Amino acid sequence: MNWVVDNLGLILELTAIHLQQSAIAIVLGFVLSLPLGWVAWRYQLVKGPVIVLTGLLYTIPSLALLILLPSIAGYPARSPANLIIGLTIYAIAILVRAVSDGLDSVDPAIRQSATAMGYGGFRRFWTVDFPLAGPVVLAGLRVAAVSTISLATVGILVGVNNLGYLFTNGLQRRILAEVFSGVVAVVVIALVIDLLLLLLGRALMPWTRAAKVPAAARQTATVRAAA
Amino acid sequence: MIEFRNVTKRFPDGTLAVDDFSLVLPSRKTTVFVGSSGCGKTTLLRMINRMVEPTSGEVEIDGESVLGGDPVALRRRIGYVMQNSGLMPHFTVLDNVATVLRLTGVKKAEAHKRARTLLDTVGLDQSLAERYPSQLSGGQQQRVGVARGLAADPNILLMDEPFGAVDPIVRADLQQETLRLQRELDKTVVFVTHDIDEAFLLGDQVVILDKGARVVQVGSPSEIIENPADDFVAAFIGADRGRRALHLKQTPRGTVVVDSEGRTQGAIVDVPDSVTDALLSEESATKGAP
Numbered sequence: 001m002n003w004v005v006d007n008l009g010l011i012l013e014l015t016a017i018h019l020q021q022s023a024i025a026i027v028l029g030f031v032l033s034l035p036l037g038w039v040a041w042r043y044q045l046v047k048g049p050v051i052v053l054t055g056l057l058y059t060i061p062s063l064a065l066l067i068l069l070p071s072i073a074g075y076p077a078r079s080p081a082n083l084i085i086g087l088t089i090y091a092i093a094i095l096v097r098a099v100s101d102g103l104d105s106v107d108p109a110i111r112q113s114a115t116a117m118g119y120g121g122f123r124r125f126w127t128v129d130f131p132l133a134g135p136v137v138l139a140g141l142r143v144a145a146v147s148t149i150s151l152a153t154v155g156i157l158v159g160v161n162n163l164g165y166l167f168t169n170g171l172q173r174r175i176l177a178e179v180f181s182g183v184v185a186v187v188v189i190a191l192v193i194d195l196l197l198l199l200l201g202r203a204l205m206p207w208t209r210a211a212k213v214p215a216a217a218r219q220t221a222t223v224r225a226a227a
Numbered sequence: 228m229i230e231f232r233n234v235t236k237r238f239p240d241g242t243l244a245v246d247d248f249s250l251v252l253p254s255r256k257t258t259v260f261v262g263s264s265g266c267g268k269t270t271l272l273r274m275i276n277r278m279v280e281p282t283s284g285e286v287e288i289d290g291e292s293v294l295g296g297d298p299v300a301l302r303r304r305i306g307y308v309m310q311n312s313g314l315m316p317h318f319t320v321l322d323n324v325a326t327v328l329r330l331t332g333v334k335k336a337e338a339h340k341r342a343r344t345l346l347d348t349v350g351l352d353q354s355l356a357e358r359y360p361s362q363l364s365g366g367q368q369q370r371v372g373v374a375r376g377l378a379a380d381p382n383i384l385l386m387d388e389p390f391g392a393v394d395p396i397v398r399a400d401l402q403q404e405t406l407r408l409q410r411e412l413d414k415t416v417v418f419v420t421h422d423i424d425e426a427f428l429l430g431d432q433v434v435i436l437d438k439g440a441r442v443v444q445v446g447s448p449s450e451i452i453e454n455p456a457d458d459f460v461a462a463f464i465g466a467d468r469g470r471r472a473l474h475l476k477q478t479p480r481g482t483v484v485v486d487s488e489g490r491t492q493g494a495i496v497d498v499p500d501s502v503t504d505a506l507l508s509e510e511s512a513t514k515g516a517p
Contacts, residue, residue: 113313116278117326117375118303131317207317210359 003177011166015185018162022149022189025084029091029148030141036092037099038125051097058093062086062151066158078159087152091144098140102133135208138201142194149190153182163189228254229275229383229415234284236270244270245281246439252432254289254382257409257416259430261423267440268419272385275417276305288383303331306376306384306414310391312368314360320346320371321356327379345374350404366397370404377412386418390425402428423464427452435460 004011040050066086070077073085106129114128156164166182169175202209229252236245244267252258260268273279274286277298286293293301306327314323322329324342329335346353349370360368369389376384386405390398402425409416409429420426426433427448435443435451437459444456452471455461465471472487475495482495 109309109311109313110315112278113307113309114315116276116302116307116309116313118299118301118330120299123330128315205317207359207361210362 003175004181007178007181011181011185014161014163014165015189018149018152018164018186019189021080021084021155021160021162022087022145022152022193025087025091025152026141026145026148028084028088029095029144032088033092033095033099036096038103040096040100041103047100051100054093054096057089062090062154063157065089066154066160070158080155080160082158083152083155083160083162086155087148090151091148094144094147095137095140098137098144099133102136102140103129105136106132131205134201134205138197138205142197145193145197146190149193150186153186228252228289229258229417230285230287230290231271231274232285232287234271234274234281234286236267236274236279237282243439245274246441247284248440248442250434250442250445252415252417254415255413256431257418257429258432258434259418259420259426260434260436261420261426261430262436262440263421266436266438268421268436269387271436271440272387272417272419275383275385276302276307278302303327303379304381304383306379306381308369308372308376308384308386308389310388312360312365312372314368314371314375316360319357319359320351320363323360323371324374324378326375331379342374342378345378348377348408349374364397365393366401369393369397369401373405373408377408377414382415384414384416386416388419388421391420391422398425405429427464435463 036050036054040047066082067077069086070079070082075081110132111124111129114124119128152162153164153167155162156168163182163185166178166185170178170180170182231248231250231252234245234248235243237243248267248271260271262268270279274281275288275293277293280294315326318326321339321342324345325333325335325338328338328341333341343353343356346356351367351370351374355363355367355371360371363371372389376386390401393401406429416429418426418429430448432445433448433451434445437443443463444451444460446454451460451464452466455464455466461467470486470492473484473492476483476485476491483491484493484495485491
């Protein structure tokens with residue numbers, strides 16, 4: 001415990017860096033997955049290849065990706081951008097599928113009804129399709145967020161500083177408390193972000209929690225008898 | 228007035244849903260398309276608001292082809308009520324009713340005000356305004372669906388089997404409500420159903436359809452019951468059985484009408500005795516014949 005108390009400043013600093021790197025990757029991954037997921041959903045022909053391809057991305061070993069990407073794209077492996085790009089790719093792998101599945105989960109009758117009311121395509125997507133895909137997309141986003149936060153620690157192996165430092169440094173110096181504090185910090189961030197996403201979902205999608213009214217209460221809620 | 232002129236619709240999979248259909252639907256009347264499932268009645272309805280575009284032929288509203296303008300603007304001018312209500316599950320009742328008003332650029336406060344008035348029009352309690360559709364009964368959802376269809380005060384209201392999924396008691400209630408609304412609002416209503424009783428109850432003009440939207444008979448309910456065009460219609464409307472195969476029966480307190488099961492359906496009123504006497508003697512004569 002002494003080590004933790006003495007190094008609280010370092011832990012907090014690394015936590016902030018770690019959070020920043022993860023957050024950028026999650027947001028980027030989400031934004032890029034929207035059009036990709038939409039294309040995969042809209043054009044059934046490309047759906048298979050897009051889903052398989054993005055799924056395959058996830059099987060690339062993370063360390064290899066962080067070494068290969070900079071050598072292909074020509075930027076330094078040590079830069080935080082390298083890690084963020086890598087993490088974004090993994091987030092996309094999860095989220096493209098989530099977006100596509102989410103859009104699939106929207107009742108076609110609701111979509112038709114919206115068209116019949118006079119929604120144009122673009123407006124319908126943002127006011128009807130996307131919000132209704134929300135619960136499935138959010139479930140994917142929560143998985144992507146937690147996995148990104150955990151995965152980010154690998155950055156230390158190519159020289160990108162974050163909570164992963166506590167693992168490698170703790171291992172080299174044989175300070176078990178340091179390694180543990182790193183694990184705890186990662187878990188805490190992941191849980192906090194997951195909770196925030198959950199609350200955000202509740203705030204943005206109040207209809208998903210609208211309690212079903214029992215049949216008895218419905219009758220007292222009075223449909224006036226037909227005149 | 229809505230006019231179909233030689234309209235044909237062949238879907239990409241080769242199905243001929245509508246084959247050379249022509250008909251005039253008079254303004255401010257209710258026209259009911261009735262037929263078994265797959266006869267093309269919903270396709271006909273959806274060609275009016277261009278949810279489906281004809282392969283050939285013309286659909287005109289007041290002499291103007293629906294294919295001419297912007298389909299989105301067209302749909303906002305035409306009310307649409309569908310089976311299972313088709314309400315937006317993520318909108319409150321009020322937002323659902325206000326949908327078309329908001330689409331046409333009415334400010335939120337004003338749209339909500341008008342939506343509240345519409346809840347009264349369709350007989351829904353104001354306390355339901357902030358609920359989500361999942362919190363309503365099937366009948367209440369359909370009422371919200373009707374209110375939404377009427378919100379922008381369209382001249383034309385399309386109703387696609389709107390009461391097909393609610394229980395019989397609620398359905399009867401909604402049918403009466405529809406009749407009342409039609410008396411009050413005077414819209415051109417196009418109604419699709421597979422229920423011939425519903426068609427006769429609600430329709431000024433009833434169109435009986437067979438496969439490929441082939442018109443078997445068009446007429447007022449009375450015309451069709453009094454003079455079915457062929458055996459298909461007679462069988463479809465059940466002219467030879469049940470509630471429609473009626474005959475007279477003399478009772479000590481007057482003449483009554485009984486159905487084919489022998490159940491009394493009503494009494495003859497306001498008819499001179501001479502007429503019922505004549506009818507009864509004619510009937511006993513037919514019965515007496517070998």
